[in-house]
Amino acid sequence: MTARSTNTGEGSGAQDPHRDIPEATVARLPVYLRALTSLAERNIASCSSEELATAAGVNSAKLRKDLSYLGSYGTRGVGYDVDYLSYQIAREIGVTHDWPVIIVGIGNLGQALANFSGFSSRGFRTVALLDAAAPMQGRKVAGLEVRPFADLAEIVAAEQVSIGVISVPATAAQDVADAMVAAGISSILNFAPAVLNVPPGVDVRKVDLSIELQILAYHESRKAAEADEGVDNGSEEGITA
Amino acid sequence: MTARSTNTGEGSGAQDPHRDIPEATVARLPVYLRALTSLAERNIASCSSEELATAAGVNSAKLRKDLSYLGSYGTRGVGYDVDYLSYQIAREIGVTHDWPVIIVGIGNLGQALANFSGFSSRGFRTVALLDAAAPMQGRKVAGLEVRPFADLAEIVAAEQVSIGVISVPATAAQDVADAMVAAGISSILNFAPAVLNVPPGVDVRKVDLSIELQILAYHESRKAAEADEGVDNGSEEGITA
């Protein structure tokens, strides 16, 4: 998924549990965190792995294994303390403090992202909106003034930004990414339908709407094909050559 | 990733190549298709696996293996014909004809999705926009009139819709999904930060912006921790106990 090519030396052994969390587990930790937050809002103080797993939509064994990578934060025979586990996961992910984020490309999608409450509510603070097109500049979106793209480096340096969001057309995406990397950003969330080329040490995650739809279309085609076959030759079960 | 729980009988052997394409490959086919389209626009008629692989941002061996699942559409010593391969991939995914799509929840994100050109350009046709809130209804977004959520079943039946997009707040997502399934939709693209519960045979793909950011934050934290360690105890390489 991510293009992590950081050459980790890793000479000594990994004795402490805060190392080497599998990528698949990292991708699920935010889901657990959200489920825990939801439980906390309903004033539920403690929960079992089974309850949390169903709330997160995963297998309970997988959940326990995932949590075991960050340490033993549960109590056998009892379950997990919601607040305590929430904090531990948040600490592991690194969202106990806020991360400054900039968004480049304030079109339809960029505006939607700027207004998205899920960003600010979960450890992220949008510090600047940038757009290269003059008509957008100076306008206020989600309480922030849209600034010219040329201000990128200055803002990144001033606000210590390390995460950038790209929501520009595909043709401009690589240029924006290059500028971000040059400015010192080391994590990019890319919504543009383009393959980004970044140096080692920079993480890129891609969110591609049309790809997701095409994956659904593939499965949908197969379902249709299977249904057709079912009509064609009746039952396809029990045929053992 | 996807929650496919369709019980495929699959009694007979898989002799034809149009079966059993790995999920990881399916997820990459749209990327290849886009890269091929980009090549075709530059009037490039033929390409090698190496060229296509770099355009798609993957390993060339992986690309060849992926393509081999759909058949032998290349020529050894020569490469792949761009148009021919494009068609074969599009046919395999099932985007040679258009898929009707409905979008439920016309907030900021829903409007952005409705205006997103990548949908219509690649085998998808937005046939209706729905919203439960009265103030939105009747308004025109991206050339389509926003209709009341209650019309869902009627539209789905009339237009033979099998793919639905959910861009409503998390609290309403499950209700919308239930209504979609009841109306006959069997593939859902969910942008709401919620876990959806759907019956077997229904595919759900989730796009979650805040989760993506949290994954980036995790790696970012690790980078910072590694850098700190590097400062703390100097070099950590070459320590062989």
Added chain:
DNA sequence: GCGAGTTTGTTCTCGTGGTCACAAACTCCG
């Protein structure tokens, strides 16, 4: 204080996916 019941943490096994390396097959040139 102790046994029954419950729930976590971990080990083992299996399937999936990624990478390497090489044989097969095609083109080009002499």
Added chain:
DNA sequence: CGGAGTTTGTGACCACGAGAACAAACTCGC
């Protein structure tokens, strides 16, 4: 027509992840 060069397709191997099953550890009732 044949050999050198090139590129695909695939078999083998390794690593990662998912799931089941079980031991360890905690609570509760008597």
